[in-house]
Amino acid sequence: xxxxxxxxxxxSPEVDFRFEERRLALRGEAFPEDAAAFFGPLLRQLAVYCxxxxxxxxxxxxQMEYFxxxxxxxxxxxxxxxxxxxxxxxxxxxxxxxxxxxxVMREFGEDFATELTxxxxxxxxx
Amino acid sequence: xxxxxxxxxxxxSRQRGIIFSFNGFISESILFALGKALKRKLSLDAINxxxxxxxxxxxxxxxxxxxxxxxxxxxxxxxxxxxxSSGLITVGSEDGRxxxxxxxxxxxxxxxxxxxxLEQLRGLDPAAIxxxxxxxxxxxAEPTSLGANLGLIEIARRASxxxxxxxxxxxxxxxxxxxxxxx
Numbered sequence: 001x002x003x004x005x006x007x008x009x010x011x012s013p014e015v016d017f018r019f020e021e022r023r024l025a026l027r028g029e030a031f032p033e034d035a036a037a038f039f040g041p042l043l044r045q046l047a048v049y050c051x052x053x054x055x056x057x058x059x060x061x062x063q064m065e066y067f068x069x070x071x072x073x074x075x076x077x078x079x080x081x082x083x084x085x086x087x088x089x090x091x092x093x094x095x096x097x098x099x100x101x102x103x104v105m106r107e108f109g110e111d112f113a114t115e116l117t118x119x120x121x122x123x124x125x126x
Numbered sequence: 127x128x129x130x131x132x133x134x135x136x137x138x139s140r141q142r143g144i145i146f147s148f149n150g151f152i153s154e155s156i157l158f159a160l161g162k163a164l165k166r167k168l169s170l171d172a173i174n175x176x177x178x179x180x181x182x183x184x185x186x187x188x189x190x191x192x193x194x195x196x197x198x199x200x201x202x203x204x205x206x207x208x209x210x211s212s213g214l215i216t217v218g219s220e221d222g223r224x225x226x227x228x229x230x231x232x233x234x235x236x237x238x239x240x241x242x243x244l245e246q247l248r249g250l251d252p253a254a255i256x257x258x259x260x261x262x263x264x265x266x267a268e269p270t271s272l273g274a275n276l277g278l279i280e281i282a283r284r285a286s287x288x289x290x291x292x293x294x295x296x297x298x299x300x301x302x303x304x305x306x307x308x309x
Contacts, residue, residue: 011158031186033154034208066179068186069263069276076263103176104183104284111260 001049004042012038013064019049025061026075035070043077050085057091058082063098064105072108079112079119086118093120100125143225144218151200153210157189164217173224180284180309181217181224187277188228188305189215196230197300223286224309234301237293243275244291244305247282255283281307 006015013028024046032038050058060082067075079094086092096112098105109123139147146164148156164185168178192213199211213230232240250258259279266276282289290306 010162033158066182068183068190069280070190072263072280073266073276080264101175102179104179107256111256111263114260115264 001045001052004045013067015042017042017045017049022053022057023059023061025063027061027063029066030064030071030075031066031068032071035068035074039071039074039077043074043081046078047081050081050090053090054085055089058085058093060092060094062094062096064108065099065102066104076112076115079115082119083116086116086120091120092118093122095122095124097124097126142218143220144216146218147214147216149214151210151212152189152192152215154190154193154208157186157193160189160215161186177224177309181226184226184281184284184307184309185215185217187281188226188307189213191277192228192230195232195236197232197236198230220308225306226309227304227306229302229304231296231300232303234295234299237301237303240303241291241293243278244289247278248288250282252283255279259283281305284309 001019003019004015004017006012008014008028009032011029012032013026013030016023016025016027018024030038062075064075082092082094094116096109098109106123106125113121113123145167146160148160152160161182165178165182168181173181192215193209193211196211196213198213199209201209211230213228215229216227218225218227247255247258259276262276262279285307287308292304294302294304296302
């Protein structure tokens with residue numbers, strides 16, 4: 001699968017999917033005008049990719065600063081896909097990164113942790 | 127006369143603690159521009175980053191609710207996200223706390239289920255609101271779902287006290303809905 005890089009927009013995050021290296025990252029703010037249009041293709045590609053790398057390993061980094069509720073649902077969808085992938089035998093490391101003092105993002109890390117048992121979920125304050 | 131009238135409006139707003147107000151048709155691009163100005167104003171005033179983030183989040187969800195659910199909309203057939211709809215949104219501070227208010231006209235038939243949801247949220251403490259948010263986000267993790275429910279829960283979650291709402295019936299079919307949220 002070809003690597004996918006989308007630079008951060010004014011209301012959309014940077015997408016850095018290095019499929020060959022099995023390293024995926026989203027960084028920045030997410031409140032796109034049309035969350036389904038922005039996240040839909042990413043989520044579909046992720047699902048196909050996760051199926052293809054079954055049994056291997058995957059590193060995902062989420063370094064969000066703000067996201068609205070439509071984007072929160074897309075992130076939850078992504079996290080559920082990763083959990084299912086890990087349950088299927090792929091070693092998945094997910095790093096949730098937030099800026100020191102950012103209570104909202106720290107708390108979202110707690111929220112997402114409740115969905116994850118098979119993923120190696122690492123919460124990192126920077 | 128012209129200046130006196132407008133100056134009075136400006137002074138009245140200031141007396142009510144309003145730092146920012148918008149009344150009229152709002153689209154996603156106006157939301158974005160207003161949000162940018164709001165962030166800039168709060169950051170120039172050296173407002174705590176967490177407070178700023180909460181104010182901004184409540185502002186975005188409220189503005190998106192106007193865009194999607196105001197019944198005064200220019201293009202009802204358009205997708206809910208790309209509508210241009212009329213409403214009122216104000217941000218201000220009162221006794222050292224920020225508030226975000228919104229108001230729009232809606233159908234009375236839609237107001238009843240909305241009121242039930244608002245009442246339910248008012249009855250929950252912060253821990254229960256957080257649990258409710260998680261339950262909803264897990265259930266609605268579909269990119270196609272607009273999820274007004276989740277928006278209201280997010281608003282309640284960022285609030286520092288129970289959200290306040292009111293309805294003023296305009297005629298048999300429509301009502302004016304208001305939501306006031308203290309951060």
